[in-house]
Amino acid sequence: MSFYAIDAWWWPYLFIIVGGWFATDVWRFVGVYFGGKLSEDSELLVMVRCIATALVAAVIANLVIFPTGALAATPLWMRLMAGFAGFAAYLAAGKRVIVGIIVGEAVLAAGMLAQYDL
Amino acid sequence: MDATDGNTAETTGxxxxxxxxxxxxxxxxPGLILASAFVGFAGLARDAGLTLAQTVFMTGIVWALPAKVVLVGxxxxxNGLPAAAFAVALSxxxxxPMVVALTPEMRTPKTPAWVLYVLSHFVAVTSWVLAMEQFRLVPRPMRTTFYAGLGxxxxxxxxxxxxxxxxxxxxxxxxxxxxLFFLTPMYFLTSLWGSARERAGQVAMVFGLVLGPVFHLLTPDFDLLAAGLTAGIAAYALHLIGKRRRGA
Known part of the structure; x- marks a missing residue:
């Protein structure tokens, strides 16, 4: 039952509601309910945070290594170089996200300029 | 800042x-950076074949960006709905815990529970960071109002x-x-590292970056779940071993 499995206008919305809204807001509501009872330092939460972080990291890596659309037209080494450069700049600038984004995008843009010979 | 102290409820304005x-x-x-990440997300969703209405609907109803990126992934x-929902729930x-930390800061004895449940929908990294930073400048009875405006x-x-x-x-x-498509990975590559609460989170991130593509080739149907669980539990195991070595 994938996103495009059922050819009806409501199916994608149901997919988003169950797979997106419910799967996300349930944790926000759990948070309100337990407000104060659960310690942020508990060991269980450390493991949960580790899994959640790794999951999002896996998504990021797949977006860079197996991209779709226009990004797929760029060579892999160029995307990796832009990612590493952006991350290095982010660390060098004292963990400033905006610096990492700008440098990563600039390296990618420079690479594309050379590639397309614009 | 001209804001009154949080304890003097009489002068709340x-x-x-x-x-x-x-x-x-x-x-x-932070709001500007978030908007740039949403610029990237719009491109990603469009590319995945979603319609304009579906993408805008998803933005409002899910709100947390990692959850949406996982869902579009x-x-x-x-992936089928159960696998997708499970992956999103994990993310x-x-x-x-973020809501657990935020709720006591904006609750007063008179705050109705439904207000807190509704406002919790706005909780995601950016609004949470901004609220935790600025609540000390907002009188306590006005914090739910302030957060409603912000979120x-x-x-x-x-x-x-x-x-x-x-x-x-x-x-x-x-x-x-x-x-444009490169904005999303670049945003998360940096913000995820910065938001990690402990070293284990950063180890988990590095493992996840490596294992994501590996599992994509090995088990394309469950790549996110398999990579997240394997990398996350491995990072947690290292965290436990490190703790024991330090003699905890």
Whole structure:
């Protein structure tokens, strides 16, 4: 039952509601309910945070290594170089996200300029 | 800052004032960075084959960006609904402790529970960081109002950003679209590292970056779950071993 499995206008919305809204807001509501009872330092939460972080990291890596659309037209080494450069700049600038984004995008843009010979 | 101390409830000023203060807090550097990430997300969703309405709907109803990126990742991979929901739920667990931390800061004995449940929908990294930073400048009885202004503006504003970018993206030259799609991974690569609470989180991130593509080739149907569980539990195991070595 994938996103495009059922050819009806409501199916994608149901997919988003169950797979997106419910799967996300349930944790926000759990948070309100337990407000104060659960310690942020508990060991269980450390493991949960580790899994959640790794999951999002896996998504990021797949977006860079197996991209779709226009990004797929760029060579892999160029995307990796832009990612590493952006991350290095982010660390060098004292963990400033905006610096990492700008440098990563600039390296990618420079690479594309050379590639397309614009 | 001219704000009154959190304890002097008598001089709280009008609700309208604090609502607008919340709205204004959304227009800040963190808000700008978030908007740029949503620019990238709009491109990603469009590319995955979602319609404009579906993308804007998803932005408002899910709100947390990692959850949406995971959901769109599952759509691209052709994952079924249960696998997609499970992966999204795992990526959103971290919202629970964030809400746990935020709720006591804006609750007064008179705050109705439904207000807290409704406001919790606005909780995601950016609004949470901004609220935790600014609540000390907001009188306690006005904090829910302030957060409604802040969270509501971020949600509605980025729904607008997503809609505009979605419409424009189809007419952009390919290099510009490519740069647009690169915004999402670049944003998370940096913000995820910075938001890690402990070293184990950063180890988990590095493992996840490596194992994501590996599992994509090995088990395309469950790549996200398999990579997240394997990398996350491995990082946690190292964290436990390290703790034992330090003689805890």
């Amino acid at each position: 009008s609700r309208r004032y604090w609502l607008l203060r919340g709205v204004r807090s959304a227009f800040s550097i 599952a759509v691209i991979a052709g 959103s667990v971290r919202l629970a 509501g503006t971020l949600v509605l504003g980025n729904m607008l950003v997503v809609a505009v970018v979605f419409i424009v993206a189809g007419r952009l030259p390919p290099p510009v679209s490519a740069a």
